[in-house]
Amino acid sequence: MxxxxxxxxxxxxxxxxxxxxxxxxxxxxxxxxxxxxxxxKSIPQKQIHTTIKDIANIMGVSIATVSRALNNKSDISPKTRDAIQKLALELDYNPNLFAKGFQRGETKTIGVVIPNIKRPFFAGVLSGIQEIANEHGYRVMICQSNESYETEVTNIQGLLASHVDGLLISHSKETTRFNQIKNLFDKGLPMVHFDRICTEVDTPKIRQEDFEGAFQLVEHLIQQGYQRIAILAGPPELLISQKRKEGYIHALEKHGLAIRPEYILHGDFSKEFALASLDAWQQLPEPPDAIFAIHYLNAVEIIQYSKERGIDIPNQLGIVGFGDEYLAEIVSPALTVFHLFPQKVGEVAARLLFDVISHKDSSQQKDILVQGQLIIRKSSLKKA
Amino acid sequence: MxxxxxxxxxxxxxxxxxxxxxxxxxxxxxxxxxxxxxxxKSIPQKQIHTTIKDIANIMGVSIATVSRALNNKSDISPKTRDAIQKLALELDYNPNLFAKGFQRGETKTIGVVIPNIKRPFFAGVLSGIQEIANEHGYRVMICQSNESYETEVTNIQGLLASHVDGLLISHSKETTRFNQIKNLFDKGLPMVHFDRICTEVDTPKIRQEDFEGAFQLVEHLIQQGYQRIAILAGPPELLISQKRKEGYIHALEKHGLAIRPEYILHGDFSKEFALASLDAWQQLPEPPDAIFAIHYLNAVEIIQYSKERGIDIPNQLGIVGFGDEYLAEIVSPALTVFHLFPQKVGEVAARLLFDVISHKDSSQQKDILVQGQLIIRKSSLKKA
DNA sequence: TTAGTCATCGTAAACGTTACCGATAGGTGA
DNA sequence: TCACCTATCGGTAACGTTTACGATGACTAA
Structure with a gap:
């Protein structure tokens, strides 16, 4: 019984x-x-972290007192404070940021959504973001969409579940619907768009000189004497494709050159498409004498391919592109580019996000342009 | 009154x-x-997140019931469960992962410490880590040490404060003291080293074929008829420098070639040092006829510099290196490399870490070698 | 009836931290 | 002596979630 x-x-x-x-x-x-x-009986776990309760027990004070001491709050005697701080140091206590964030409804974490880490541009952006985040005591959580809309949505959902304090987004090239983003923005989640921005939602945006850079590159080609300039324009739904194409068109128009539809080819950024485009252009009755590739990788690929096929660069074919500083210098002939400053883009974007997070008043500038730089190299320098 | x-x-x-x-x-x-x-009265905040309490209130049940319904636990009637799940979907509820992790003492987050995101190798590793982490439902927190020991220590401290469930580390080149790491390891924090590993602590490690790759590269040079092979060996304190140098020496010894100290130069991975080394070697009475740069960037820089100075590659000077697939192909002449598979390194490292996190029994393999591949290109193909 | 059974629900503690607010001791001046 | 004051401390709710365990009502079989 x-x-x-x-x-x-x-x-x-x-x-x-x-x-x-x-x-x-x-x-x-x-x-x-x-x-x-x-x-x-439950097995006693090996304890990795010291808590304020541990300290309170050892010191014989309440956890409230320990918290005050560790945060340099008032209502505490200097003697007690110093003793607690000393002990905390000895036990190498560090506060559980999750508990802290949890308690006050913030996580000191921002989320970043990008298409691909491996792309040097985004790696540079990340580096910039990290730096600023560190300055502000924030941590960064990164997700790759791999250019898939579905993955992007899942990623954002995941970041949201992690309760990030803010979001930094560069959309995948598949992304054309923005209801998820809009929903979050309307709910008041701080977010900033960069590079692959979206115009449907009124978020602060970091743009680059897509139009201006394209204009400068094409004008430079024209000034070098190129007349039949083609553009490898990337996915048409991408805003940067559109902007860069606009710059291209604007430069041609300014200098009285005809816009020839057969010189404008849209596609993905793949090597196959780039080379196929070159082939197609070469078979025209009047092939282009210069190519503006809006993605530097395609420009490099075209240079390599042209060399194989015996096309003389820059005399027979001039080539310019947007892009990567290092690769452009290595390739032979070196590539004329409009250089973007990825690290700076990251820094500016992060700074803006923290502005939004701290003063919720949206008085600050909502649209920032990060300047680029035209770097002229041999791939576009025609011998007179 | x-x-x-x-x-x-x-x-x-x-x-x-x-x-x-x-x-x-x-x-x-x-x-x-x-x-x-x-x-x-406190201003009612705009609510971003729905909680189980919200759902419980609306449904008129207790939060425990909601929790059970959402986690498909037993002790609940199918009718109630379905109704709650439906409502949760409507309110697009997602659980506060921080609260959840906090409650059970885990965060579903792993920390990664690397020298620099911008380096393509590490970007590739990160990509691999992300993928595996996603599979396991974990999030990734990344820190850059920027090759500074102090920053590295601070970073790890920060990750620890974030209560990461595990750590993936590639040390900065400055790091020679490992007491912090050892301390954490002894406390039972799951961690895995990769690439820049440390031998002082008995963590699981992901190594690459540093010795083997170096050996293959140098043997290839010897088989091509190069006799005076120099090595640009990187920081001497770095383990990969040592391993690659050992492979170099082993190959020379196997083929009966002398080890000449003047052919072995240690330094950082900077461009300046690479070019200065080349200059120094050229001024020797017997300059090397081949160079093995353990870092691909230095190899590329030497190729560029040699071209400027009119040195014929590969006939006058053969060049090989470790490294980056894309750049090696672009440079002219294309660089013979021992290719590492960064993405795979990241995947293997992450997988191993999750093994450690889940079954704490350390029965698994503690040391994994990720294989590389010798890719022969023109920079080392001497015309007979 | 009623002991025994089961499915389903609620209650409350716990995680680490902060902040609100009351408690206490010791002081000062009239 | 007592109103009034200050400095310094403790108690505890709250954040969102899971979980151990008790509560409840309905059912079954003797």
Whole structure:
């Protein structure tokens, strides 16, 4: 007969069924249900982190006092404060940022959504973001969409579940619907768009000189004497494709050159498409004498391919592109580019996000342009 | 005269000083202290996240029931479960991962410490890590040490404060003391080293074929007929420098070639050092006829510089290196490399870490070698 | 009836931290 | 002596979630 743990009687204790694998009893004396207790003790975990409770126990003070001491708050005597701080140092205590964030409803973490880390541009952006985030005591959580809309949505969902304090987004090239983003923005989640921005939502945006750079590159080609300039224009739905194409068109128009549709080819940024485009152009009755590739990789690929096919660069074919500083210098002939400053883009974007996070008043500039630089190299320098 | 909120009397209420800017009173009837209450109501925040409490309130059930429904636990009727899940979907509820992790002492987050995101190798590793982490439902927190020991220590401290469930580390080149790491490892924090590993602590490690790759590269040079092979060996304190140098020496010894100290130069990975080394070697009475640069960037820089100085590659000078697939192909002449697979390194490292996190039994393989591949290109193909 | 059974629900503690507010001791001046 | 004051401390709710365990009502079989 079992003994009731409440009234310590065993006269009126009856079995009361099974529950969760354990035998259940009912004491009719005190009307109390209980189960047979199992005697396994939980294994004491090796403790990685010291808590303020540990410190409080050792010091013989309350956790409130420890918290005040560690945060240099008022209402505490200097003696106690110093003693606690010293002990905390000895136990190498560091506060559980999750608990802290959890308590005050913030996480000191921002989320970044980019298409691909491996692309040097985004790697540079990340580097810039990291730096500014560090300055502000924030941590960064990165997700890659791999240019997939579905993955992007899942990523953002995940970041949201992690309760990031803000979001930095550069959309995948597949992304054309922005209801998720808009929803979050309307709910007041701080966010900033950069590079692959979206115009559907009124978020602060970091743009680059897509139009201006394209214009400068094409004008430079024209000034070098190139007349039939083609553009490898990237996915048409991407805003940067559109902007760069506009710059291209604007430069041609300014200098009285015809816009020839056959010189404008849209596609993805793949090597196959770039080379196929070159082939197609070469078979025209009037092939282009210069190519503006809006993505530097395609420009480099075209240079390589042209060399194989015996096309003289820059005399027979001039080539310019947007892009990567290092690769452009290495390739031969070196590539004329409009250089973007990825690190700076990251810094500016992060700074703007922290502005939004801190003063919620949206008085600051909502649209920032990060300047680029035209760097002229041999791939576009025609011998007179 | 103020009224005591406890006994509703005002006959024996006296002022009892100021505290925190508010007037303080003392009721002598019921011996109760109180302050003048301020009537400002807190502004209701715009709510971004739905909680289980919200759902519980709407459904009229307890939060425990909601939790059970959302986690498909037992002890719940299918009808209730479905209704709750449906409502959760409508309110697009997603659980606060921080609260969840906080509750069970884990964060579903791993930390990664690398020297620099912008280096393509590490970007590739990160990409691999991300992928595996996603599979396991973990998030990734990245820190850059920028090759500074101090920053590295701070970073790890920060990740620890974030209570990451595990750590993936590639040390900065400055790092020679590992007491912090050892401390954490002894405390039971799951961690895995990769690339820039440390031998002082018995962590699982992901190594690459540093020795083997170097050996293959140098043997290839020897088979091509190069006799005086120099090595640009990187920082001597770095383990990969040592391993690659060992492979170099081993290959020379196997083929009966002399180890000439003047052909072995240690330094950082800077361009300046690479070019200065080349200059120094050229001024020797017997300059090398081939160079093995353990860092691909230096190899590329030497190729560029050699071309400027009219040195014929590969006939006058053969060049090989470790490294980056893309750049090696672009440079002219294309660079023979021992290619590492960064993405794979990241994947393997992450997988191993999750093994350690889940089954704490350390029965698994503690040292994994990620294979590389010798890719022969023109920079080392001497014309007979 | 009623002991025994089961499915399903609620209650409350716990995680680490902060902040609100009351408690206490010791002081000052009339 | 006593109203009044200040500095410094403790108690505890709250954040969102999971989980151990008790409560409840309905059912079954004797």
């Amino acid at each position: 079992e003994i009731c743990p409440k009234c310590s009687t065993n006269t009126f204790v009856i079995r009361a069924g099974m529950i969760r694998g354990k035998v259940r009893y009912h004491c009719k004396t005190c009307d109390f249900h209980f189960t047979q207790e199992h005697s396994e | 103020e009224i005591c909120p406890k006994c509703s009397t005002n006959t024996f209420v006296i002022r009892a000083g100021m505290i925190r800017g508010k007037v303080r009173y003392h009721c002598k009837t019921c011996d109760f202290h109180f302050t003048q209450e301020h009537s400002e």
